[in-house]
Amino acid sequence: MPDFTFSRRSLLKTTAALLASTALPSAVFAAEAKAGGRLVVAADSEPKNLNPAIVASNGVFFISSKVVEPLAEASYEGENGLAPRLATSWEGSADGLSVTFKLREGVTWHDGKPFTSADVAFSALNVWKPLQNLGRVVFKDLEAVETPDDHTAVFKFSKPTPFQLIRNALPPLTSVVPKHVFENGKIEENPANTALVGTGPYKFAEHKSGEYYRLEKNPSYWAKDRPYLDEIIYRVLPDRASAAGALEAEEIHLAAFSAVPLADLDRISKEPGIVVISKGYEALTYQLVVEINHRRKELADLRVRQAIAHAIDKDFVVKTVFLGYAAASTGPVPKNDKQFYTADVEQYPFDKAKAEALLDEAGYRKGSDGKRFSLKLLPAPYFNETKQFGDYLRQALAAVGIDAELVNNDAAAHMKAVYTDHAFDIAVGPPVYRGDPQISTTILVQGGIPDGVPFSNQGGYDSKKLDDIIAKASEEIDEAKRTELYKEFQKEVAAELPLINVAEWGFITVARDSVKNVSNNPRWAVSNWADTWVDA
Amino acid sequence: MTMFRHFLRTPEGRAGGLILALIALAALAAPVLFPGDPLAIAAQPMLHPFQNAAVPLGTDRLGRDVLAELAHGTRTSLLVGLAAAGAAVLVGAAVGTAAGFAGGIVDEALMRLTEAFQTVPAFLLALAFVSVIGPSLATVIVAIALSAWTQPARIARAEVLSIRERDYVAAARAIGMHPAEIALREVLPNALPPVLTLASVIVANAILIEAALSFLGLGDPNRVTWGGMIAEGRVVLRAAPWLSVIPGIALVLTVLGVYLAGEGAVEAMARRRGAP
Structure with a gap:
């Protein structure tokens, strides 16, 4: 997988920061990850539409990716840089006219209904292709999605479509939304565009405009013993200068997307208990x-x-x-x-x-x-x-x-x-x-x-x-x-x-060193954080 | 000339006058001392003040000379302050005189209009105007004048109301002067001094509003402004506080200078009236 290229000077800096960030955890890695606790992170914007299937942008993903999952996520180790999420395998046909996805079994939506291939077909044909800013381009020739059984979805294209493209597009473009929630009425006006319903490790709990978003643990998440955290709070801090102060005061645990101004990084990296991480944005x-x-x-x-x-x-x-x-x-x-x-x-x-x-x-x-x-x-x-x-x-x-x-x-x-x-x-x-x-x-x-x-x-x-x-x-x-x-x-x-x-x-994440498993995939800030935990 | 002597006899006048003279000097000398674009990249970025003799106040994040920016910023601040205040006093005096002199329905209409403007907070009005029209020096001046003319208008009207009942105005009417001529030649000049003392307050306010607009990114981006400098410096406030503090001090000094000079002028006028 791609690693990020920097100038030599910053590479040294980064390496130093990474070393600092791994020096301590190496001992902790041996220890069990602790379940429970609350992670508080800085958010700088409150998107009007929070549905990642419609608005594929990082501001939306930052919050919604914990609730609504894609078919696959970017990964440092996985084959072709991918790790399975709602799909467990994917295969393109030789003529480029179809792609077959095997879907994960035993997944339920946050409202208790089972996740099936019908949801994938609905998301692809009714949301990604006609409504999504990026899906319009990639799925323009998508003609039909066949669902031979509940856990297989076959994408049919009217023109040869490179499988390489579909693969590369899986993490950002394929957030699956529930058909039973969206099938009635206009999709763009559905209340679930803000009060998200997904399959992810966290459930959407509440949003107080100008103050915070709260996500809470999904106890019936498909991955066993995940997620670790009980809840994630996104504190809305539109003023960039305030994120650094909030981190130092331990009001927040983590500020992603360079919410801490670059000019402050040198100073803040010397603060005890704070690490500066430039990894985790390679795919963005x-x-x-x-x-x-x-x-x-x-x-x-x-x-x-x-x-x-x-x-x-x-x-x-x-x-x-x-x-x-x-x-x-x-x-x-x-x-x-x-x-x-x-x-x-x-x-x-x-x-x-x-x-x-x-x-x-x-x-x-x-x-x-x-x-x-x-x-x-x-x-x-x-x-x-x-x-x-x-x-x-x-x-x-x-x-x-x-x-x-x-x-x-x-x-x-x-x-x-x-x-x-x-x-x-x-x-x-x-x-x-x-x-x-x-x-x-x-x-x-x-x-x-x-x-x-x-x-x-x-x-x-x-x-x-x-x-x-x-x-x-x-x-x-x-x-x-x-x-x-x-x-x-x-x-x-x-x-x-x-x-x-x-x-x-790429961006820079600044976090308290009590937050573990940070930046462990190339889209970390916009991935599901199921394995993130806080050493309280 | 006596007026000026009175002015200098007050401590406020002396202090204000001195500060303003220095600032005006900086504004006038800026193009000579710092020729070329003050936003040009002059040296290594983020030099501390007093670190390098070529750039005594240091450099900002792009390596621009803070002292040159400061001096050229003086020009913008003074220009906006004086132009906005000038426009406000001119418009205000004209509206006030017309209202006070004509009376009746004209007075009612103009005063209601003035009140309508007064109900909107000055800064919000300027903010809305600049966001709609787009930021440039001219729009900033107009935007500030737009909310500042109401006070001079009200004061001018009050003065005119009292002046128009005086004997010399009645005399002018009696000899058959045209009402417009009476308004402009007899009434307005006598109503003006109190309006002018208000000017210092307007100038100070205009400088502050301009700085606030620039701070919010609504100033003219092609000119150096103190508000813009503070906004830029704010990003690195913890690492390089001087980038915000230096223009901040300049702003405080200027506004203080204008206020003191205004106070001095009022005092001087009172003394002249009291003891001719």
Whole structure:
């Protein structure tokens, strides 16, 4: 399985932290895990719709993954990086037209009804395919789901669909919801979208808006003697600065998703009883990307895009914006994906003189005020790091004579400006790489995507060559050939620069050392936490 | 000139005047002392104050010179403060004079409108306005002026109500001057001084509202603002408190300076009236 690549300095830091975190537990591992107790974690958002089958996003998974389970979860040791959950085995047919899942027996929903293949068929056809943000892409050719018995589900596709893709999509895309709860009425308006009903190790207990979510132990969970914890409390702490304080005061046990600002990690890692962990996010890699509006005539010129790529000092970004907790990108697939990544692509080392030469060559000479042309720059407001990179990018562009004017928006206005109105020249976005380029990466550069689709190509880039590669790869059943096509895809994106990949990062978990079995899978923060326990 | 001497004779006036003079000097000298974009990356990130002579107050998370940011931030704060207060006093005085002088239905209508604005908390009004229109220096100024004009309007109206009954106004009417001319040339100039003393309060408030808007990310992102600096520094408050404390001190000093100067002006005016 992929391991996360860091700069040497942060690797040392991380290793030190990991050593520190394992030094003590090694003794404890021998001891029995203790059942019982309460885990309190920091939550920074309260999603309107908490149903992971409809909204496949990390903010939703963070809470819902403990209640609603997918068919399989990501794993460090498992075959193809997967560990079984509601499915016990999966097999694709040679023609790519069907996938057979054997489902776990003896599983019951939190309301006592048995879990069967009908639930899987219902979730796939009525929720994932028509309603889910990512399922719409991956399951677009899903025609039917046959249920020969209660514990077998056979997915039938109208066009060859790579089994590799389905496999890679299992953890994030296949949260199974109960048919008997959702079959009546409009699925989007079902109360179970917030008061979740699932098969997971924890049951949804209550949500006090602005205060907390409470999940309680599911005593009839299918895995014997799991979960260990009696309950999990998500304390809503929207203010990022407060998570560190709450950890030190022992008000919370754990803050995931870098809720503790990177700048505080150095200090907090020295506090006794607190560990900083950068493992456990390998399957949720975020990418720092410069989105480009190709409708601007200057930006439609490849030389200008190359100049911008040369003007960005990726190492500086990794070192100062991410304080080392990131890696410089070479292309649209992150380095930690061993399956698809290739380094054999066009590189754009930081070179101001070359950038200026390219801009001169493109015919955009410096005016008397030292400026070549002006751009509107919209940094996404979701992360501190995207905003800071926006500040940096403005300076980096100014250094080569491009005047970038920053436009700050709140999250909703930013989405509208970039993905619907196209009212930007360049934008800074944090798309997520989800283990297979077809899930949410090719959409960033593919042509012909309707307006208003968030995190998609809204820059007006349209290349027949690239679209052909994407289309071919999406139907290629042979894994080796498909992988090869995605390597070609990376090369083409790096050469043509429909967007510029700058850095890629995972998040950091900060926890009290009393919390055990933290970060033991590549999607840990959004996995079910059935084996997590607190040494009280 | 006597007014200014009176002003300097009060301790508040001296202190306020000194602080404001220093701040104004910093604002004027900023482009000379720190030419170029103050947001440019100048040195290694996160230098402590007094660690490197080239950047005496240290650098922020991207390596920008805090002193340069501070000096250029003075310009933004003063610009917003003065422009917003200027606009508020101008609009307020015009509305107040019109209301007080015309009376009747016009007075009723304008005063109800003023009250309508007064019922909305100033900061919320500014916040809503900027979020809808989008953050830029001009919108921030308009947003602040939008809620600040009501007080000058009410005071101007009260003054005008008393002035319009004076003999010289009656005389102007008797010689057949146009009502608009009377309002502008006879009434307004005499109603203005009390409104102007209010200006210092408005300037101070405007600076604070601007800082608060920038703190919330609703300032102009292409300019340095003290509120924006505090917001940026807040992320690293535990690791680098000076990044928030330094602009905070600047903000406190400026607002204090404006208030003291305002106090001094009121005092001076009272003395002049009392002992000519």
